[in-house]
Amino acid sequence: MDANSSGTNATVGSLVLGFSNLRETRNERPMVVSGGDGVFIVDENGKRYIEANSSFYCAALGYSNERLVAAAEKQMREMPFYVSGLHRTVPVAMELAERLAELAPVKDAHVAFGSSGSEANDFLIKFIRYRNVFLGEPQKRKIISRLGGYHGGTNMTASLGGSKSLHDSFALNMDDHIFISQPNYPQNAEEGESQDEFVNRLVLELEEAIISADPGTVAAFIAEPICFAAGFYLPPSTYFTRVQEVLKRHGVLFIDDEVITGFCRTGNMFGAETFELEPDCVTTAKGMSAAFFPISSLIMSGDIYNDLERHCDEHGFFAHGSTYSAHPVGAAVALEVLNIIEDTNMLEHVRARSQTFAQRMNSFRQHPLVEDVRTCGLSGAIQLRSEQRGGGATAALTGPSKLLAAASVDRGVLIRMNGPNAIFCPPLIISDDEIEEMFQRFEAALGDVEAEKAA
Numbered sequence: 001m002d003a004n005s006s007g008t009n010a011t012v013g014s015l016v017l018g019f020s021n022l023r024e025t026r027n028e029r030p031m032v033v034s035g036g037d038g039v040f041i042v043d044e045n046g047k048r049y050i051e052a053n054s055s056f057y058c059a060a061l062g063y064s065n066e067r068l069v070a071a072a073e074k075q076m077r078e079m080p081f082y083v084s085g086l087h088r089t090v091p092v093a094m095e096l097a098e099r100l101a102e103l104a105p106v107k108d109a110h111v112a113f114g115s116s117g118s119e120a121n122d123f124l125i126k127f128i129r130y131r132n133v134f135l136g137e138p139q140k141r142k143i144i145s146r147l148g149g150y151h152g153g154t155n156m157t158a159s160l161g162g163s164k165s166l167h168d169s170f171a172l173n174m175d176d177h178i179f180i181s182q183p184n185y186p187q188n189a190e191e192g193e194s195q196d197e198f199v200n201r202l203v204l205e206l207e208e209a210i211i212s213a214d215p216g217t218v219a220a221f222i223a224e225p226i227c228f229a230a231g232f233y234l235p236p237s238t239y240f241t242r243v244q245e246v247l248k249r250h251g252v253l254f255i256d257d258e259v260i261t262g263f264c265r266t267g268n269m270f271g272a273e274t275f276e277l278e279p280d281c282v283t284t285a286k287g288m289s290a291a292f293f294p295i296s297s298l299i300m301s302g303d304i305y306n307d308l309e310r311h312c313d314e315h316g317f318f319a320h321g322s323t324y325s326a327h328p329v330g331a332a333v334a335l336e337v338l339n340i341i342e343d344t345n346m347l348e349h350v351r352a353r354s355q356t357f358a359q360r361m362n363s364f365r366q367h368p369l370v371e372d373v374r375t376c377g378l379s380g381a382i383q384l385r386s387e388q389r390g391g392g393a394t395a396a397l398t399g400p401s402k403l404l405a406a407a408s409v410d411r412g413v414l415i416r417m418n419g420p421n422a423i424f425c426p427p428l429i430i431s432d433d434e435i436e437e438m439f440q441r442f443e444a445a446l447g448d449v450e451a452e453k454a455a
């Protein structure tokens, strides 16, 4: 068996890796990451990379934040774990719920916790159904989502995004799912269609979907303010306002999935502020704890919560729980993230760095391999000229996307390719110099792809 420089086995061994080709990762040792500092990570061979995607859009404060380490250690020493349930909890869980309720773009917010973004979305849909049972509408359980979106990896949440081939390949239960198109303009536009006409068509598609399903059966619509998985297209400015009008008209709740966009990513605390959304519920994870500990939240309006309470009056018991919901260490870390955002004026920092970031992203517009560039806050996409139009986060890469994914690893910059789109979502703490270095490395990778195509 081959050995790498640290002498360990070359293959992945017993570990099963997601979002990978299973056979390839058994035959070829994956990148094994042994350390990190700031926006950099280091592999087992000592090679340093800029993590231009905050590893799955979550390490928002980089890889070496001493305040987060201290917060976790303090909590572990004081009380490493106690369950939040059975009429028991811990002070940090209560404090975090208060802080999130104050910040969230939801009226009279009430907060529950999970361990991941998937759990937050999954639990929330379960809660909404519990409410509808109380309201005498148990049939109101269908969820509208957008093809190519991503809301998680559990049975329920995997059914909310991706493509038909993803649903078929895992034989997911699709009984209560309704799909509409992504607002990817001009990618999904018909020939000659203006942006206004495009939005009109999508809004009509939504309304027709609700009517043909029967509004009495449709519980909620779930969407990310910007859908990274579907290629990072910014929603046309009227899209969400028009969507929300339709939802209100038919009594369908709006779930705003802020798992990536929450906590300063778009230049505001939540993407809801950037895109003027008025959601009934919000889910958060990832940047919430800067990925130093797995924790997520589901935040619902008082109207929704009060019905849960009333339903409970009838049942006597809210029969929902999860051992690690509101884990004290996760809650302590998430609280410290909120403190850091405040103390370091993170929003100002993100807004200032976003200018440098956008300028540098836009400089790639002239590149022969590049078709389009889109940015928002400290995130964006550089779209390659490619035959591959569809294929998002859950599809295998082909053509120039596959070449660029490999070339950027070689050049020491870790991007995420979603179809033809190179997605950037660096740690929020990135400096102007590091932004420059990130794009120099990326430019070199693009050059490698050009050379390879020409050969």
Ligand SMILES: Cc1ncc(COP(=O)(O)O)c(C=O)c1O
Pocket: 056, 115, 116, 117, 118, 119, 121, 150, 151, 152, 153, 224, 257, 258, 259, 260, 285, 286
């Ligand atoms: C928008 C969005 N929602 C939900 C999830 C699921 O979060 P997790 O992977 O923590 O379960 C993700 C993960 O990438 C996401 O991007």
